[in-house]
Amino acid sequence: MQPLFKVVWSSVGKKFIMALSGLAMVVFLVEHVVGNLLLYSTDPDPYNKYGHFLVSLGSVLIVVEYIFVAILLFHAYSGITIALGSNKARPIGYYKVGNASGDASRKTFSSKTMIWTGILTFVFIVIHLKTFKFGAYYASHVGGEEIRDLHTLVWEVFRSPAYVLFYVITIFLLGFHLRHGFWSAFQSLGVNHPRYSPFIYCLGILIAIAVAAGFIGIPVWIYFTGA
């Protein structure tokens, strides 16, 4: 085996890349929730223009999407193999348990359920892409140009109580995955200092709450206000 490949595929290498890939996905989620806040408007144009802007990035977007798929698959694969304890030669757990002040280890609901909330998020993403990215095509016209009307699609989907419930429950649990994952990523990267750790811990909680609340609010808002 090539030395670099060996390092990447070792449990330490996997944890390191898992941390980086996890943080990259946090960045995506923050951008995604901010963009989707436009769905709170009943005017479809701002959201459709935002979607169109992303599509108009063309090959840049396609490259980013391929990178994202690779990141997601690697993250999921590493998470599962580490959780199953397949790295027996160097049995380092998925995370280093410890609280923000570096006190004795303390397991939380988030840390104990990472594998399950991770698998659920993966299944969610597959269903989510099928529903929206590869879902029904509605056309909208802005400034004489035809663009995809994603606003109508999203508002239509969230008329279904089953979809709304699925989104609310899954994203609520994703919040726990995010909270622990954010903290754990910095631990895996070796950023562990009494001065910064409490800040990182609190930032993880804040990001998880903001992202989950921002996403959860959308289906709930559309369900209760959409005609």
Ligand code: HEM
């Ligand atoms: C209320 C919550 C959400 C709404 C309304 C929403 C909406 C959308 C829409 C409309 C698209 C299609 C964009 C396009 O085809 O141009 C999309 C893509 C996507 N969403 Fe979401 N999303 C939500 C939550 C999430 C969550 C929680 C995740 C991840 C856990 C996620 C991950 C993705 C991914 C990976 C894509 C594909 C992006 C791309 O191909 O460029 N979304 N979302």
